[in-house]
Each structure stands twice: as structure tokens, then as C-alpha cells.
Amino acid sequence: MKQRNVTEIESSFEQQIRQMPKVEDRRSKEEIYGLVQKGLEKNPPRKRGNFKWVAPSIASAAAVVLLAVLAPSILNSGEEELSLQSTEIGLPESSEIAVVDDPGNEIGMMQAPESSPELEANYYSAIRQEELEEYEHAVTVAYIDEQAQYLVPISFIYEKQEGMFEKIKTFVTEFNPETVGLMESPLNKVVFMSSENDTEVVLDFQEAAFFGSTETEAIRAAIGKTFGGLGYEKAILKTEDQVGLLFGNEGEIGDMPLEYKEVGYRVLTTETGEQFLVSGTYIGGSESAPDSFQGLVEYMAIPFQENGVENLIPPSIQIENIDTGKGEFVITFAEGTNLAEEPRAQAVIEGLLLTAKSFDGQSIQFEQAGTNQVGPYDLTGPISTTIFANGIH
Incomplete structure (x- = not known):
């Protein structure tokens, strides 16, 4: 490719960038220019009609620029506008786009985020x-x-x-x-x-x-x-x-x-x-x-x-010690336990309370739970076992 064409391309991008919000790129101008040169030297195009806008630096820069421009507009626009923008730039119709770094000077890619986990029962x-x-x-x-x-x-x-x-x-x-x-x-x-x-x-x-x-x-x-x-x-x-x-x-x-x-x-x-x-x-x-x-x-x-x-009790919740003295039970979880991160934590707490009640346990003190609160239960003190399973209100 002639140097004039490269200059025209860069000038075009520079003009567009000046009109866009400021974007900070961790790479220097020299590094980006070097990537452009390296890509062109490695894969020189034979015909103008076959030129693809996927040169390493250009694709990466475009991805970063497009993301910076689209992010605020996506947040402030309705679904109709988002769909139109996605269609115009050829991207998936998604409000979240992950920009992946291109290790080894590979082409930067835009990927849809992983699907979120299913809703809790x-x-x-x-x-x-x-x-x-x-x-x-x-x-x-x-x-x-x-x-x-x-x-x-x-x-x-x-x-x-x-x-x-x-x-x-x-x-x-x-x-x-x-x-x-x-x-x-x-x-x-x-x-x-x-x-x-x-x-x-x-x-x-x-x-x-x-x-x-x-x-x-x-x-x-x-x-x-x-x-x-x-x-x-x-x-x-x-x-x-x-x-x-x-x-x-x-x-x-x-x-x-x-x-x-x-x-x-x-x-x-x-x-x-x-x-x-x-x-x-x-x-x-x-x-x-x-x-x-x-x-x-x-x-x-x-x-x-x-x-x-x-x-x-799931495998992720380990119990280290149980003390059943004098009606006031104490359950100590293994070090590092964090019930705040356990989807089934409240069911575990209630199942233990109901079981203790049948053995004349009046309360349970939970130790090393990693949190002070699970659902309506305050774990900083003993919890009464007088509860009634599966409430229908």
C-alpha cells in the first residue's frame, strides 16, 4: 500500500477522533503506529477491493473508540436506539460489550458477556x-x-x-x-x-x-x-x-x-x-x-x-464444631466461611434451627459465619429456635 493511502486513513481517523469524547488508550502513539506498520509489512494487500479493516492496530483502536462512544449512549438510550446503533456498526444487539486485549498483536475482539446464572428459586x-x-x-x-x-x-x-x-x-x-x-x-x-x-x-x-x-x-x-x-x-x-x-x-x-x-x-x-x-x-x-x-x-x-x-447443607458450607450444652447451642463454621455468598444460607440456618428445636435447643449462636446477617436473622447473637417452617402469608 502507498504511504499516501495510510496517511489518508490515519487523517480520517484523527478527524473522527477529534469530534468524539476523549478516550484514554494505555498504548502510546508510537506503539500504535508501529503496530500499523508491522501489520502492513506482514500482510500487504494486493487489491484495494480486498482491503479489510482488521489490521491489528486499527481494529483494536476502533474497538476502543466505538466502545467509549457507545457506552454512554447505550445507557441513556432506549432499546430501539440501541438496536439501530448495533445494526449500523454490525455488532450484536447487546447492551454490554466486552473488549478483549489482543495479546501477541492479535486482532482485538468484541464478545458478548457470559450469560447470567439462573434466578434463585x-x-x-x-x-x-x-x-x-x-x-x-x-x-x-x-x-x-x-x-x-x-x-x-x-x-x-x-x-x-x-x-x-x-x-x-x-x-x-x-x-x-x-x-x-x-x-x-x-x-x-x-x-x-x-x-x-x-x-x-x-x-x-x-x-x-x-x-x-x-x-x-x-x-x-x-x-x-x-x-x-x-x-x-x-x-x-x-x-x-x-x-x-x-x-x-x-x-x-x-x-x-x-x-x-x-x-x-x-x-x-x-x-x-x-x-x-x-x-x-x-x-x-x-x-x-x-x-x-x-x-x-x-x-x-x-x-x-x-x-x-x-x-x-451444601459442600461449600463446612461446620467445624457443634456445642449443644444447656439448650443454647453453638455452631461454628469453618474458617473462611461467608454465608453472604451462599444462595442457600437462609434455608441452612432455618433447617438447623428447626432441627435443634426438636432436641430442646432454645437458641443457636452461629460463629465464623463471615457475615452479621442472613435474611432476617442477626448472627451477632443467639437466634431463637421458635420458628415455623415454610411460611405461607
Whole structure:
């Protein structure tokens, strides 16, 4: 190429640059000019018609200049203007453009940014006792996941002046679990609930309520989780006001002890994108959970993933020590832990609080969490275990 052509090209660029906002280039003029010369000496064009505007220095300079000019206009312009600008300069229609350095005097490239991670699932956080008004109570009712494998505790708030049993019945009747990817609660077939004392609850089922073998464990676990958690020790089972309920292969039974063993928690993400804490083992399955709080914490960290269900504590959260003395538990995370960077941090905190509650833990102090706040929880002091899983407000 003749020197005159190079001079004309550079003059044209200089004229355009003078009319544009000031751009600082870390390379000197001599370096850029040297790159131009080197590129032209290495690949001299044979014909004017085949000349490509991709010489190393020119492409790199143009990329920097275009980015500097377009950045403010992109931020201040609408999508229509952005689309027009992108079309005119032949760039992808994106509001973010990454300029990549050209190592080894390679041609500078403009690349679209990596796609952002998927949105977090809609986690249903617990109801905390401290957020309730003086006239309010919270209660937890057991539901079942779509695979009928796990209990899903769902909590709601009601006013003290309202009858608890009536509110449970109203809730399981009006709440549609399919909207959040769950199956209905077995208690939906109860037409009447009552209690004559502090240890027994009476459940009167509708006539069509027959539980087969596959449902027996689910209804037993749901009744135990719901009413055992309220302090009742035995359930009196009726059908249309007559004592007795057909209970699968067990035949007709009139009562059952409310035994529910704490099995820790896992995390369920439903097909609708909702996320809940669920029981740590299968309903009526062969899995056996440890009997101690520390054992359950270790159990909840064991990697597991199936049908949208995962272990509660991810590998990125390591627990260094657990102290369960005198009802005030202390959990110390491994050095370097930062719960502020953990997407599942609040679920982990709540799962640990709920598990500790079953072992008479009144509070948990979290040490070395790397942050003072996770969701609504202040980690600078002990946190009360009086919370209710998966709150529906």
C-alpha cells in the first residue's frame, strides 16, 4: 500500500477522533503506529477491493473508540436506539460489550458477556415467633411432595381468638398446593377436628376416606408431624362420627400414638420453581436418620440429589464444631466461611434451627459465619429456635 493511502486513513481517523469524547488508550502513539506498520509489512494487500479493516492496530483502536462512544449512549438510550446503533456498526444487539486485549498483536475482539446464572428459586422462609403480633399464633400442617416421598411442613398465621382446629381445616380446604408444586395434605379428608384435653386430638374423616397401603405411612406421618408438633400424644380416629378408620392392611383402627421422630431436613425445588424445606428421609422408607443433633447435622450435609430434592447443607458450607450444652447451642463454621455468598444460607440456618428445636435447643449462636446477617436473622447473637417452617402469608 502507498504511504499516501495510510496517511489518508490515519487523517480520517484523527478527524473522527477529534469530534468524539476523549478516550484514554494505555498504548502510546508510537506503539500504535508501529503496530500499523508491522501489520502492513506482514500482510500487504494486493487489491484495494480486498482491503479489510482488521489490521491489528486499527481494529483494536476502533474497538476502543466505538466502545467509549457507545457506552454512554447505550445507557441513556432506549432499546430501539440501541438496536439501530448495533445494526449500523454490525455488532450484536447487546447492551454490554466486552473488549478483549489482543495479546501477541492479535486482532482485538468484541464478545458478548457470559450469560447470567439462573434466578434463585422462590424459597418459602420460616415464620419467626418474634414477628407475630400478640394476638397471633402460627401453626404447621404437613403436606406431601408430588412424588409422595417427603413430608412438606407448611405454616400459616391465625388470630388467637379464632379456633385453631377450625383454622387448620379452613387452610387445608382453601389452600391449593398444586400452585406451588405439592400434593394435598392427607388432613384434607378430615371433616372435623377437636380436642377434649391437652394430650388427645380427635380427627373425624369423611366416609370416602379410605387409606390404602401406600397412603398409610403418609397419613400416619402427616398426623404425627402436625399434631405431635402441637404437643398432642394420641389421635382418636373416626369416620363420620364413628370411632374407627380403615387404615390399609392394618384394617380399622380407632387411635394411634403421635410419634414423629426428627429426621432433619432436605431442600425441595418443585417444578413450579418453589423451594421448601422437607423431611430429611423418605416417608416410610428404609432410610434411618441419626438420633442426635450433631449426627443429624452431619447427615444433612451428605450429598444427595433426586427428583428436585437435595441435601440441606451444601459442600461449600463446612461446620467445624457443634456445642449443644444447656439448650443454647453453638455452631461454628469453618474458617473462611461467608454465608453472604451462599444462595442457600437462609434455608441452612432455618433447617438447623428447626432441627435443634426438636432436641430442646432454645437458641443457636452461629460463629465464623463471615457475615452479621442472613435474611432476617442477626448472627451477632443467639437466634431463637421458635420458628415455623415454610411460611405461607
